[in-house]
Amino acid sequence: xxxxxxxxxxxxxxxxxxxxxxxxxxxxxxxxxxxxxxxxxxxxxxxxxxxxxxxxxxxxxxxxxxxxxxxxxxxxxxxxxxxxxxxxxxxxxxxxxxxxxxxxxxxxxxxxxxxx
Amino acid sequence: xxxxxxxxxxxxxxxxxxxxxxxxxxxxxxxxxxxxxxxxxxxxxxxxxxxxxxxxxxxxxxxxxxxxxxxxxxxxxxxxxxxxxxxxxxxxxxxxxxxxxxxxxxxxxxxxx
Numbered sequence: 001x002x003x004x005x006x007x008x009x010x011x012x013x014x015x016x017x018x019x020x021x022x023x024x025x026x027x028x029x030x031x032x033x034x035x036x037x038x039x040x041x042x043x044x045x046x047x048x049x050x051x052x053x054x055x056x057x058x059x060x061x062x063x064x065x066x067x068x069x070x071x072x073x074x075x076x077x078x079x080x081x082x083x084x085x086x087x088x089x090x091x092x093x094x095x096x097x098x099x100x101x102x103x104x105x106x107x108x109x110x111x112x113x114x115x116x
Numbered sequence: 117x118x119x120x121x122x123x124x125x126x127x128x129x130x131x132x133x134x135x136x137x138x139x140x141x142x143x144x145x146x147x148x149x150x151x152x153x154x155x156x157x158x159x160x161x162x163x164x165x166x167x168x169x170x171x172x173x174x175x176x177x178x179x180x181x182x183x184x185x186x187x188x189x190x191x192x193x194x195x196x197x198x199x200x201x202x203x204x205x206x207x208x209x210x211x212x213x214x215x216x217x218x219x220x221x222x223x224x225x226x227x228x229x
Contacts, residue, residue: 004159033216042122042205042221043160056216091159104150105217107159 002027004094004108005074012114019079019086021111025094032075033093033105034067043091049075082115089113119143120208122220130228135193137223139206142187146208150217151180151191154203163204164191196227 005024013019025032030051035043045059049069069075079086089112093105121140129135147168152160166173166180173180179192193200203224207217
């Protein structure tokens with residue numbers, strides 16, 4: 001049973017370009033979470049999605065960031081017009097259920113975004 | 117406003133001794149707490165958890181203690197092994213938040229042989 005997969009593992013973009021990060025949850029998991037980790041900091045929640053629905057996007061910056069989890073295919077985190085401050089590690093996690101809260105989340109290896 | 121705090125950025129212990137990692141939280145509504153372990157260039161992996169209705173949970177060498185009145189939890193690793201060297205994240209969640217977790221900034225544990 002493959003774990004959570006993220007690609008690419010490393011992504012380099014120039015300022016103003018778009019970044020697309022992909023996440024395939026574990027088989028049988030229908031809940032996906034995106035987190036961002038800035039250098040020397042912990043993971044910050046960005047968005048929680050179920051298939052075709054955004055459940056909680058309270059951690060998502062209001063502009064330039066969007067996320068989706070279509071009926072078919074991976075979840076996508078899109079960052080438009082990237083800036084240097086977007087450089088970070090972006091982790092995706094999945095769980096079989098969103099509730100109750102004691103469901104542990106299974107994390108992917110992360111995508112390291114570098115904005116030049 | 118950081119709701120989950122790990123005040124020690126790093127901890128170094130000798131192999132075979134006890135490692136104690138601490139975590140404080142401010143939101144008394146949190147009802148579930150988890151510890152994750154993270155190696156460089158990998159995603160966090162779940163280690164151990166505790167519900168707010170308990171004050172202790174044990175799994176092999178790992179024990180988590182919860183003190184609700186002090187809003188404090190700790191992870192004990194006994195005996196510590198060099199392979200335990202990693203970053204440890206404390207996380208807290210609200211049942212009503214559908215599994216969304218709030219993470220601390222992590223503590224880097226180094227276990228010296």
